Amino acid sequence: MSIATRSDLVINEIEIISNEDGLSMPTLDCYNITEYKPIRLEHKWIITNFHSIITSMEQKICLKSGIFVNGVVPEVKWRMCIFPCGGNLEGTTNPYLFMEVTSTSQYKKLTFKAKHKYTIKSYSYEVSHWYSDIFINTISLHPNNPIFRCSIFCIPISRIDNYFYRNYSLDICCEMEIIPDDKGIFCKEEVVKPPMDNVSHYVNYTSQFKKMYDSSSEVDCQIICNGTILSVHKFMLIAHSSVFNAMFKHKETKESEEKTIKIVDAELPALKMMIDYIYSGMIPELLNDDEIIDLLQLADKYDIKPLNHLCQDRLKLRLTKSNVCELLIVSEACKAQSLMDACIKLVAKNLKHIVESEKWSEMENTHPKLLFDVIKQAIKHRF
Numbered sequence: 562m563s564i565a566t567r568s569d570l571v572i573n574e575i576e577i578i579s580n581e582d583g584l585s586m587p588t589l590d591c592y593n594i595t596e597y598k599p600i601r602l603e604h605k606w607i608i609t610n611f612h613s614i615i616t617s618m619e620q621k622i623c624l625k626s627g628i629f630v631n632g633v634v635p636e637v638k639w640r641m642c643i644f645p646c647g648g649n650l651e652g653t654t655n656p657y658l659f660m661e662v663t664s665t666s667q668y669k670k671l672t673f674k675a676k677h678k679y680t681i682k683s684y685s686y687e688v689s690h691w692y693s694d695i696f697i698n699t700i701s702l703h704p705n706n707p708i709f710r711c712s713i714f715c716i717p718i719s720r721i722d723n724y725f726y727r728n729y730s731l732d733i734c735c736e737m738e739i740i741p742d743d744k745g746i747f748c749k750e751e752v753v754k755p756p757m758d759n760v761s762h763y764v765n766y767t768s769q770f771k772k773m774y775d776s777s778s779e780v781d782c783q784i785i786c787n788g789t790i791l792s793v794h795k796f797m798l799i800a801h802s803s804v805f806n807a808m809f810k811h812k813e814t815k816e817s818e819e820k821t822i823k824i825v826d827a828e829l830p831a832l833k834m835m836i837d838y839i840y841s842g843m844i845p846e847l848l849n850d851d852e853i854i855d856l857l858q859l860a861d862k863y864d865i866k867p868l869n870h871l872c873q874d875r876l877k878l879r880l881t882k883s884n885v886c887e888l889l890i891v892s893e894a895c896k897a898q899s900l901m902d903a904c905i906k907l908v909a910k911n912l913k914h915i916v917e918s919e920k921w922s923e924m925e926n927t928h929p930k931l932l933f934d935v936i937k938q939a940i941k942h943r944f
Contacts (some may be wrong), residue, residue, distance in 0.1 A: 564760060593627035601738045604629045604641050606641055612729035614645045615656065615718065622646065625661070626733075633739040634673055634748045636666045637702065641679075641735055642710075656721065658693075658714040658733065664702035665903035672701045673748040675735035679714050684726045689715075691724060699739070767842045770797065774840045786824045786832050793836060795820070800864045801839045831855035838868050850879055854891050861895040873900040880904065893931050905935055909942035 593606055606626040614622065640661050647654040656943065658679055664671050679693040696712035726732055741747045773779065773794065780792040798805035808814055826831060834856055838844050843921040844856065857872035859865075877889060877900055886905050892901035908915050915921055916936075925933055 609730040611731040617906040655714040660712045662709040664707040670751040674740040682732035770840045804863045876904045909939040
């Protein structure tokens with residue numbers, strides 16, 4: 562089956578070019594033809610007047626083909642992209658082609674292996690078609706990171722004139738195939754976010770526990786912190802925390818006998834948020850770094866793993882070159898491996914800037930072993 566479409570040309574300046582940029586763009590047309598075969602797919606992309614955009618020397622302009630889909634993995638969209646004048650590759654004005662792969666699934670992680678190659682068609686008897694290498698990529702697309710770019714094919718500008726057709730058009734073809742694993746599975750799917758109907762059900766379900774807490778209905782335990790008494794239910798504490806479970810499991814412990822837990826080394830607002838999480842499964846959206854760190858420390862101390870992971874995710878979203886040193890220390894203290902990995906990746910990308918900072922110098926005196934381990938891992942990421 563073949564599907565032929567005529568699409569508008571998509572023009573981006575890495576992110577976007579607005580009309581205010583005042584670019585004088587040549588007239589360009591873009592044609593896309595997708596041919597479907599069992600497992601394999603072929604997509605043809607013809608860009609007319611391509612020569613004019615090369616001569617414009619607008620380095621950041623990106624052209625994108627129409628979207629095509631392989632029926633084997635229907636939740637994934639493919640498109641070819643080309644920077645006619647080098648794009649963000651330093652030191653080159655040669656055109657280069659690459660593939661952009663996007664997942665449309667909102668709650669599944671998709672992992673699969675794809676093989677493809679590009680062909681630039683020649684319409685001259687004297688010049689053969691120009692074939693790229695065969696690219697084989699294992700692609701993993703997550704709802705939080707649904708775009709994957711791969712398979713860069715550079716086109717020396719000195720050769721491209723040999724491949725222009727009428728109206729200086731460039732004819733590009735991509736042949737693509739999904740490769741099954743040794744069990745014949747083309748795509749592995751893992752649910753990482755529940756569908757919204759499940760989320761709604763979960764919120765309604767947990768809200769009943771929160772009502773019990775807010776009304777102090779049938780409470781059988783107290784937590785005392787800085788003179789404040791918080792009335793709670795033992796079964797909720799036991800269900801969420803192995804530490805609280807151990808306190809009440811042994812009848813001879815003071816907490817079990819008095820049905821009272823005294824906490825002296827915690828900030829009261831963070832403790833209240835931890836208890837709210839135990840009853841509702843949620844934490845406030847608008848928290849600053851210090852508040853999330855206090856909550857992470859409590860989650861680590863009382864072994865509440867889902868809260869621990871949630872706090873790490875929040876801190877990863879707020880991770881910057883300015884706070885990475887502090888969060889490295891927090892990661893080590895709270896055994897927060899996911900946050901630690903994110904910090905190390907940021908250090909690897911900004912090594913010179915971070916190691917020359919005042920905070921890094923302070924850590925050389927206070928946490929020398931941690932810095933040694935971080936540098937060792939950061940170097941692995943860079944190479």
